[in-house]
Amino acid sequence: MTGARALRLGAFDVERRWRPDGLAALPEIVDRGADVVASAMDELLAVACGPGDVLVTGAPVPVAWHEVLAGAGIGFEHRVAPGGVGGSVEQRLVARPPADLGGLGFEPYAVLPESAGVVGALGLRAELPDWRVVRAVSSKSWSNALVRELGLAGAGVVVDSVAGLQAQVEALDGAPALLKDPFGVSGRGTLALTSPLVLRSVVRVLDKQVRRGLDVEVLVQRRFDPVADFSAQFSVRPGGRVDWLGTRLIENTGFAYAGSRPAPPWLAERLSALGYREIMADVGAALAGAGYRGPVCVDSMLLRDGTLVPVLEINPRTSMGLISVLAGRRLAADPERARLVVRPVRGGAGFDRLVALLRADGVLLEAGGGGVLPLSSGTLASSRGRLYCAVVARDEAGHRALGAALDAVLGAWQVDRAS
Numbered sequence: 001m002t003g004a005r006a007l008r009l010g011a012f013d014v015e016r017r018w019r020p021d022g023l024a025a026l027p028e029i030v031d032r033g034a035d036v037v038a039s040a041m042d043e044l045l046a047v048a049c050g051p052g053d054v055l056v057t058g059a060p061v062p063v064a065w066h067e068v069l070a071g072a073g074i075g076f077e078h079r080v081a082p083g084g085v086g087g088s089v090e091q092r093l094v095a096r097p098p099a100d101l102g103g104l105g106f107e108p109y110a111v112l113p114e115s116a117g118v119v120g121a122l123g124l125r126a127e128l129p130d131w132r133v134v135r136a137v138s139s140k141s142w143s144n145a146l147v148r149e150l151g152l153a154g155a156g157v158v159v160d161s162v163a164g165l166q167a168q169v170e171a172l173d174g175a176p177a178l179l180k181d182p183f184g185v186s187g188r189g190t191l192a193l194t195s196p197l198v199l200r201s202v203v204r205v206l207d208k209q210v211r212r213g214l215d216v217e218v219l220v221q222r223r224f225d226p227v228a229d230f231s232a233q234f235s236v237r238p239g240g241r242v243d244w245l246g247t248r249l250i251e252n253t254g255f256a257y258a259g260s261r262p263a264p265p266w267l268a269e270r271l272s273a274l275g276y277r278e279i280m281a282d283v284g285a286a287l288a289g290a291g292y293r294g295p296v297c298v299d300s301m302l303l304r305d306g307t308l309v310p311v312l313e314i315n316p317r318t319s320m321g322l323i324s325v326l327a328g329r330r331l332a333a334d335p336e337r338a339r340l341v342v343r344p345v346r347g348g349a350g351f352d353r354l355v356a357l358l359r360a361d362g363v364l365l366e367a368g369g370g371g372v373l374p375l376s377s378g379t380l381a382s383s384r385g386r387l388y389c390a391v392v393a394r395d396e397a398g399h400r401a402l403g404a405a406l407d408a409v410l411g412a413w414q415v416d417r418a419s
Contacts, residue, residue: 005050005052006050006053006054006104006106007053007056007101007104007105007106007124008045008048008053008055008108009042009045009055009081009089009090009093009108009109009118010042010089010108010109010318011038011039011090011110011112012041012042012109013035013038013039014110014112014138014317015138015183015185015188015189017112018112018134018135018138018183019181019183020135022213022214022215023182023183023214023215023217024209024210024214024215024216024217025209026179026189026202027201027202027205028188028189028191034188034382034384036382036385037382037384037386039058040057040058040059040376040377040378041376041379041388042057042058042089043057043061043065043375043377043379044376044388045318045323046069046074046076046078046375047074047323047326047327047330047331048107048318048322048323049074049075049076050076051075051076053076054076054078054101054104055076055079056078056079056081056089057079057081057089057378058080058081058089058092059080060080061078061377061378062350062351062352062377064377065351065374065377066078067355068355068364068373069373069375071367072330072331072365072367073330073331073367074330079098081093082095082096082098084096088112090108090114090115090117090118093121093122094114094117094118094121097121097122098122101123101124103123103124103125104122104124104125105124105125105126106118106119106124106125106128108128109317109318110134110317110318111128111129111131111134111317112131115128115131116128116131129291129292129293129294133290133292134292134316136290137287137290137292137314137316138183138314138315138317139182140158140180140182140183140184140313141158141182141217142290142314143313143314144156144157144158144219145158146283146286146311147311150279150286150311152279152309152311153307153309153310154301154310154311154312156180156219156220157219157220157221158182158217158218158220159216159217159218159220160216161210161216162203162207162210162216164216165202165206165216165218165220166199166203168220169193169199172222175222175223176192176193176223177192177220177221177222177223178191178192178193178220178221178222179191179202179218179220179221180218180219180220181218182217182218182219185315190255192223206218224303224309225305226301226302226304226309227302227304228267228301229249229250229251229252229299229301230247230249230250230263230267230271230300230301230302231247231250231297231298231299231319231321232247232276232280232296233246233247233248233295233319233322233325234280234295234296236287236288236292236294236296237288237293238293239288240284240288240289241284242280242284242285244277245322245325246262246263246325247262247267247268247271247276248260248262248263248324248325249262249263249264250299250321257320258342259339259341259342260320260323260324260339261324261338261339261340262335262336262338262339267302271302274308276300276310279310279311280298283298283314284296287316292316294316295316295318295319296314296315296316297314297315297317297319297320297321297322298310298312298313298314298315299311299312299313299315300312320340323340324338324340327340327375327390328390328392331365331373331390331392332392333368337370337392337393337394338390338391338392340389340390341372341388341389341390341403341406342386342387342389343386343389343406343407343410344384344385344386345380345386345387345413345414346384346385346414349413351377351380353413354374354380354409355374357412357413358371358374358406358409361409363406365390369392370393370402371391371392371402372389372390372391372402372405373389373390373391373392375389375390376389387410391403391406
């Protein structure tokens with residue numbers, strides 16, 4: 001027993017692990033670099049840790065990572081999942097359970113089939129929802145059915161055959177359309193039908209899989225024209241009560257996540273007038289009725305014509321938006337001053353050098369101040385890496401200045417690697 005409050009861990013590719021066997025997949029470009037990044041994103045859970053919590057990651061981290069987090073006021077105990085056995089962090093803990101973690105709480109990034117085994121093997125204190133329930137409510141098919149049940153804008157149509165997919169696309173009469181895998185996330189499993197050629201390619205790929213005995217389950221949805229992408233962050237209690245955590249504006253590059261920040265006043269006022277939080281309370285009640293409890297992120301849109309699309313998808317797990325909220329609470333006296341920022345990187349001179357450059361430029365965040373705090377080290381290792389960082393500034397001008405400074409540092413960092 002360490003005296004810590006909670007054990008935290010998590011795989012950020014949970015949708016892939018929830019996805020049932022036997023489903024046909026939409027065509028996509030396989031990005032091995034993205035898999036490397038996802039495998040190291042468990043480091044981001046550090047901002048959720050309080051003093052005495054234990055964070056278990058799948059891989060070692062550099063000393064500088066601990067140092068910059070501690071310097072920003074984030075303290076916790078870190079361990080690497082047991083070695084000598086293969087598999088996920090959860091499987092490694094079950095195979096070689098540490099003897100000194102009994103009695104801790106358990107706060108996984110998401111509930112997986114292995115989660116209950118971790119609780120039992122380590123003697124943790126946790127009442128988790130059944131992973132099958134979590135998988136069910138994470139599906140876009142489930143959330144689309146809920147949208148229809150609640151009479152909300154933005155519903156699509158779930159098809160179960162290639163012919164049904166073609167018919168539904170034709171029913172849109174040339175309107176821009178998206179095809180979504182029920183367990184896709186953050187750009188993976190979403191395909192824009194930009195031309196008849198793309199549709200023919202999809203039909204060909206799905207037909208081949210159907211002939212091999214796989215089932216079709218695809219959400220066909222009109223492609224919306226948003227003025228704002230945002231998410232609701234809340235927690236569902238067993239009785240259905242929703243603990244509200246905030247609304248975050250989402251920044252995307254294409255379909256890929258690029259950062260989160262507090263909703264600007266104009267958006268917050270508009271959502272209040274449209275009853276957004278009341279809709280989220282209904283969503284929370286539906287999740288509780290299905291047997292779910294825990295953190296929730298609901299992705300939403302406000303369209304240019306003023307229409308609110310309150311439920312694009314439901315993520316019954318920790319999310320980047322929640323990490324953004326927690327970073328604000330941990331790092332800033334006023335959480336509205338904090339943002340989560342993501343930058344693509346293509347190799348660099350290592351995490352230690354990145355920290356040194358940020359410090360030399362005077363923009364490395366330290367406790368109580370403003371600046372840039374790199375939250376991940378392993379995500380930089382891929383040739384198509386990503387830097388996740390918290391940025392705290394007094395105002396919009398300060399955020400622009402820090403963004404420019406970060407870009408300059410990353411430019412020098414990548415040049416250092418090349419030389």
